[in-house]
Amino acid sequence: MIALPAAVTIAALIDHVPGLAFGVPLVLTAAIVFAATHHEDPAAIRAATLEWIGWLGGILGAVLVAVAALGWLA
Amino acid sequence: MPRTDPAPTDRLVAVSPDDGSLIGLANPAVAALLSWLVPGLGQIYQGRRLKGLLFMGTLVTTFVFGLWLGGGRVVYASWQPGEKRWAFLCQAGIGTAAIPAIVQSWRLVGPAKEPLFASPFMAPPLFRGQPVSPAYAARLAAIDPDIDADDFRPTPPWQQFRPFPPPGMLDRRPADQLSIWHRRLGRFFEIGTLYTMLAGMLNILVVYDAWSGPMRAATESAGERRR
Numbered sequence: 544m545i546a547l548p549a550a551v552t553i554a555a556l557i558d559h560v561p562g563l564a565f566g567v568p569l570v571l572t573a574a575i576v577f578a579a580t581h582h583e584d585p586a587a588i589r590a591a592t593l594e595w596i597g598w599l600g601g602i603l604g605a606v607l608v609a610v611a612a613l614g615w616l617a
Numbered sequence: 618m619p620r621t622d623p624a625p626t627d628r629l630v631a632v633s634p635d636d637g638s639l640i641g642l643a644n645p646a647v648a649a650l651l652s653w654l655v656p657g658l659g660q661i662y663q664g665r666r667l668k669g670l671l672f673m674g675t676l677v678t679t680f681v682f683g684l685w686l687g688g689g690r691v692v693y694a695s696w697q698p699g700e701k702r703w704a705f706l707c708q709a710g711i712g713t714a715a716i717p718a719i720v721q722s723w724r725l726v727g728p729a730k731e732p733l734f735a736s737p738f739m740a741p742p743l744f745r746g747q748p749v750s751p752a753y754a755a756r757l758a759a760i761d762p763d764i765d766a767d768d769f770r771p772t773p774p775w776q777q778f779r780p781f782p783p784p785g786m787l788d789r790r791p792a793d794q795l796s797i798w799h800r801r802l803g804r805f806f807e808i809g810t811l812y813t814m815l816a817g818m819l820n821i822l823v824v825y826d827a828w829s830g831p832m833r834a835a836t837e838s839a840g841e842r843r844r
Contacts, residue, residue: 572679575671583640
């Protein structure tokens, strides 16, 4: 078995990742930073992170659905 | 050695919105500067280690991942006609990690006409007819599969990148390095740009947190819990 360098393998895999999936880490990052800049207690940061993921995911999901619907109707 | 005479700024505090406890801000200006230079470093300086490490891990990872997705090409500063890199204004929020782009841009358009160590890392793209140093031209021809020695015309003391073709002739090659990058990276150029921009913009919130504490105001119930 030929062992490919890890970087090459990851680069080959990432080509097959759907574009929308790249939004997930961004939503997660934004939610963590929003939560941590609004709270100090770790438990409160965790709870607020989940809340922000819901808000950001919901808003972006709604925009996505609206754009998809417009594309479908066009 | 314990400090016996704290500076006046050491007494600056913020109130936690969660339990009403006091958060020492040390010197907020220094903390904000540190957080701009390295995300979360200001919070660590203030003794808020958990938050500092959280910011550092999250934002540095996002920035580096975006830079990797974009083949190391998406963070550059350029203010040349035709290519004003507005995205860099957001990317610069990450601090130290974006500073090489400013140095490379200044070096490439300045009298040296080559980036530091003739390295293309974070250097802005070349445009048609742009003069560069012979060392940088040779380096690009050696490491970039889309550029070879024929792409440069000697115009002593410089080498001109893909000069304008003579009248009546058509040059079908991309006119600039940015087009080459877009063609090679495809969607990852935009995705990498987005990741690095977001990391830089979010770090502005982190800087504000280091300057004045959590953005959410303490509620009366939090104050009651503290009492």
